[in-house]
Amino acid sequence: MGILARSAVSRKPNEGMRLIITTLVGIAFGFLIGVSFPMLTSTKLNIPSQDLQGKNSGLSTHTLLNAFSALKGNKDTSIEAKKLINTSKIWVPSNPRGAERLPPAIVAAESDFYLRRLWGLPSEDLTIKQKYLVTFTVGYGQKDNVDAAVKKFSGNFTILLFHYDGRTTEWDEFEWSKRAIHVSVAKQTKWWYAKRFLHPDIVAAYDYIFIWDEDLGVEHFNAEEYIRLVRKHGLEISQPGLEPRNGLVWRMTKRRGDREVHKEAEEKPGWCNSTLVPPCAAFIEIMAPVFSRDAWRCVWHLIQNDLVHGWGLDFSLQKCVEPAHEKIGVVDAQWIVHQTFPTLGNQGQAENGKAPWQGVRERCKREWSIFSNRLLNAEQAYYKSMASDP
Numbered sequence: 001m002g003i004l005a006r007s008a009v010s011r012k013p014n015e016g017m018r019l020i021i022t023t024l025v026g027i028a029f030g031f032l033i034g035v036s037f038p039m040l041t042s043t044k045l046n047i048p049s050q051d052l053q054g055k056n057s058g059l060s061t062h063t064l065l066n067a068f069s070a071l072k073g074n075k076d077t078s079i080e081a082k083k084l085i086n087t088s089k090i091w092v093p094s095n096p097r098g099a100e101r102l103p104p105a106i107v108a109a110e111s112d113f114y115l116r117r118l119w120g121l122p123s124e125d126l127t128i129k130q131k132y133l134v135t136f137t138v139g140y141g142q143k144d145n146v147d148a149a150v151k152k153f154s155g156n157f158t159i160l161l162f163h164y165d166g167r168t169t170e171w172d173e174f175e176w177s178k179r180a181i182h183v184s185v186a187k188q189t190k191w192w193y194a195k196r197f198l199h200p201d202i203v204a205a206y207d208y209i210f211i212w213d214e215d216l217g218v219e220h221f222n223a224e225e226y227i228r229l230v231r232k233h234g235l236e237i238s239q240p241g242l243e244p245r246n247g248l249v250w251r252m253t254k255r256r257g258d259r260e261v262h263k264e265a266e267e268k269p270g271w272c273n274s275t276l277v278p279p280c281a282a283f284i285e286i287m288a289p290v291f292s293r294d295a296w297r298c299v300w301h302l303i304q305n306d307l308v309h310g311w312g313l314d315f316s317l318q319k320c321v322e323p324a325h326e327k328i329g330v331v332d333a334q335w336i337v338h339q340t341f342p343t344l345g346n347q348g349q350a351e352n353g354k355a356p357w358q359g360v361r362e363r364c365k366r367e368w369s370i371f372s373n374r375l376l377n378a379e380q381a382y383y384k385s386m387a388s389d390p
């Protein structure tokens with residue numbers, strides 16, 4: 001059967017010859033279907049896998065389709081045809097939503113960012129399958145800082161840059177830029193990009209995902225070593241210890257010099273009702289988060305489409321892992337400096353006599369309260385529905 005189909009292709013026969021061959025193929029096809037369904041699947045799979053490697057793959061698919069219609073038009077084999085149509089009605093509720101009509105074995109629900117060649121065997125495309133993903137949201141003005149940061153990530157990391165200023169080709173001055181993925185959309189925030197381009201099924205190949213700002217000082221940071229510590233201490237959501245340039249916000253994220261990792265901190269009195277809740281535990285900030293694959297599957301859903309700054313997200317990450325105070329932590333031994341360069345803030349718009357960054361800052365705060373209220377309402381609605389639904 002496979003041989004027949006292929007010879008029809010390679011000889012490029014005239015129409016008469018082609019009709020005979022397709023009819024023969026059709027009869028053989030119908031016969032096989034009549035004999036057993038499992039054979040149908042193996043036959044169907046064999047043909048393309050041999051032919052797709054040739055340049056005539058389109059033609060061979062065409063031949064198959066011809067065979068199929070010849071089969072349908074033939075009265076003697078109409079019963080076989082009906083059987084075929086009945087048995088090919090597939091509905092698999094456990095498939096991903098929308099893909100229920102496909103046989104599960106062909107469903108490719110997940111993807112990755114691996115670069116592939118346009119030639120050769122697909123199975124030989126990848127010499128290394130990177131296990132980690134690092135993204136930076138960047139403007140060209142920060143190129144030197146980003147270059148230094150990227151160099152801290154080994155070849156085991158896929159590098160993905162989100163460009164908010166439209167300048168992408170300039171980055172090719174860096175050697176690593178050619179193997180990086182560049183996504184350019186004007187004036188968006190990293191959470192906007194993350195929601196749209198880092199769907200959990202798209203980044204499923206990666207054990208850990210770094211979603212970082214562009215203004216981090218990485219002199220004391222090594223990514224491979226960071227991963228080792230995160231694994232060792234079972235951190236699903238983490239960040240490097242933070243050495244702030246000016247002012248300190250949270251004690252939890254401040255680097256400690258005497259340990260590898262910490263998961264709790266003491267805050268000012270009144271900040272935490274219990275020692276195990278944010279910002280005293282189960283807490284990291286959003287400038288340099290690192291998520292495990294499983295944690296990201298949850299966090300992606302927590303990110304709201306319309307709230308782009310991510311304010312409030314840090315206090316809610318704990319909802320995604322259990323127990324949060326053990327799986328969220330700060331890696332002290334690999335630490336970073338927050339340089340607080342004015343960056344995306346300046347991409348705002350001057351309004352009512354206020355500087356662009358002021359408008360951005362106001363929106364950040366507004367989003368924080370919208371997010372908190374939305375989450376609270378969603379939780380209340382859930383508990384209410386559970387109470388009324390026995």
Ligand SMILES: *[C@@H]1O[C@H](CO)[C@@H](O)[C@H](O)[C@H]1NC(C)=O
Binds near residue numbers: 079082083086
């Ligand atoms: C095809 O399926 C329908 C209902 O699903 C059934 O009534 C019919 O007999 C089937 N036909 C054949 C040829 O099996």
Ligand SMILES: *[C@@H]1O[C@H](CO)[C@@H](O)[C@H](O)[C@H]1NC(C)=O
Binds near residue numbers: 154155156224
């Ligand atoms: C990349 O990962 C492999 C496998 O985990 C490891 O053996 C290798 O040392 C890593 N490369 C670097 C540069 O750390």
Ligand SMILES: *[C@@H]1O[C@H](CO)[C@@H](O)[C@H](O)[C@H]1NC(C)=O
Binds near residue numbers: 270271272273
């Ligand atoms: C502490 O608990 C009180 C009452 O349960 C609540 O009103 C307050 O917002 C909580 N404070 C914090 C920081 O969570």
